[in-house]
Amino acid sequence: MAAIRAEGLYKVFGRRAKEAVKRLEAGGTREEVSQDLGATPAVIDASFEVQPGEIFVVMGLSGSGKSTLIRMLNGLWEATAGHVYVSGEDIAELPPAQLRRVRREHMSMVFQHFALLPHRSVLENAAYALDVQGVSRRERDERAAEALRMVGLAGWEGKLPVALSGGMKQRVGLARALASGSEILLMDEAFSALDPLIRREMQDQLLKLQETLGKTIVFITHDLNEAMRMGDRIAMMRDGRIVQIGTAEDILRSPANDYVAQFVSDVDRTRVLTASSVMEPAKVVLDTTTDAAVAKRALRDHDAHDVFVTASDGTLRGVVREAELTDGKRSIGDLARSDMPTVRRSTMLADLFALAAETESPVVVVDDAGRLEGVVAREALLEAMAGSTAEAVDRSVDDVAASQSAARGDSGAEQQAPIDRAVAETRTNDAGIVGGAGGGA
Numbered sequence: 001m002a003a004i005r006a007e008g009l010y011k012v013f014g015r016r017a018k019e020a021v022k023r024l025e026a027g028g029t030r031e032e033v034s035q036d037l038g039a040t041p042a043v044i045d046a047s048f049e050v051q052p053g054e055i056f057v058v059m060g061l062s063g064s065g066k067s068t069l070i071r072m073l074n075g076l077w078e079a080t081a082g083h084v085y086v087s088g089e090d091i092a093e094l095p096p097a098q099l100r101r102v103r104r105e106h107m108s109m110v111f112q113h114f115a116l117l118p119h120r121s122v123l124e125n126a127a128y129a130l131d132v133q134g135v136s137r138r139e140r141d142e143r144a145a146e147a148l149r150m151v152g153l154a155g156w157e158g159k160l161p162v163a164l165s166g167g168m169k170q171r172v173g174l175a176r177a178l179a180s181g182s183e184i185l186l187m188d189e190a191f192s193a194l195d196p197l198i199r200r201e202m203q204d205q206l207l208k209l210q211e212t213l214g215k216t217i218v219f220i221t222h223d224l225n226e227a228m229r230m231g232d233r234i235a236m237m238r239d240g241r242i243v244q245i246g247t248a249e250d251i252l253r254s255p256a257n258d259y260v261a262q263f264v265s266d267v268d269r270t271r272v273l274t275a276s277s278v279m280e281p282a283k284v285v286l287d288t289t290t291d292a293a294v295a296k297r298a299l300r301d302h303d304a305h306d307v308f309v310t311a312s313d314g315t316l317r318g319v320v321r322e323a324e325l326t327d328g329k330r331s332i333g334d335l336a337r338s339d340m341p342t343v344r345r346s347t348m349l350a351d352l353f354a355l356a357a358e359t360e361s362p363v364v365v366v367d368d369a370g371r372l373e374g375v376v377a378r379e380a381l382l383e384a385m386a387g388s389t390a391e392a393v394d395r396s397v398d399d400v401a402a403s404q405s406a407a408r409g410d411s412g413a414e415q416q417a418p419i420d421r422a423v424a425e426t427r428t429n430d431a432g433i434v435g436g437a438g439g440g441a
Contacts, residue, residue, distance in 0.1 A: 285307075
């Protein structure tokens, strides 16, 4: 069951709101409704689901409707039309007392401007939701102190908010939400008022906490980089409508329309796309006991240059280049090199360039148990960067190769040669970069 499910949500401000919804359902535009009826459609036909343990980011510019949307999820603003289900309960159908119970016990909200009580201590602010719930003083202090420890504010319990920096105040707001024990966090531009460095720290803090706590989080932001970094999935809003829902990778690689494409055009793809988006199956994977002569034939048959050697359980034992298969009587297990670079599916492309510069073989993707999942060839890295200019890609690869050569104290010519070949093979005319990824370099 979805933690939150929205069906056909509308929010229209004005005296003729119901009539405005009918006009919108019949195909009327936001501008027409506003001009003809004097009503202001803030959210138009929003439908989505948020799964338990998911960080669901709602992204949009000012006036897109994202903050209005989040306030309908906990009933702070009543929907003009549509339904919101929280753990299966339609909050529009709940009596006021039950709706307050849902807010107290199941949903907490973290605001942009901290909303701390200035006359209460840090501990008392963190325990405020528990105080409202009627929890005993001892229990709420213990839970609030633990929440403050989780957000890095142990030792600040007795201070007043005036003694805290902006980032620390926001940590208290987050601790208050965590102390309440609710499984759903609604975060409305929670980090937007912070300076960039503190904002990054808060993002890191939340992601780290999420690994342990597994909360369901609806996170509102107008910052695209923040959305791409934080969200398991992202809902892009424009003029009150959700125009696309997907992972950061989905939106970056397959934008739903020109608006989304323009919105993401300046995103650094290397910080969004991961190894899983560019890896492909290795062409030749053989058991450690396979004879070298058999391996050579397999390479010829598959037009590949690398044999990936695995044990019977699929764990990677190493790689053998074609030139190393010189003795047909030896098994490839004796020839395999185990010092090849390996990464996980979640490794960012930005972290793959350095590894690709270190070896002629593709970068190997393995799971947590060390089982081979796929490979990333240099050509695949360049192809994934098709949204950038060829010159920018060249600079990225050249810089990495130069730094690797400098670290080794050599001329860099030998190190650069395989990368130059990959770049040359993927360059085309002014249309950009194309190319296919193979099992070898």
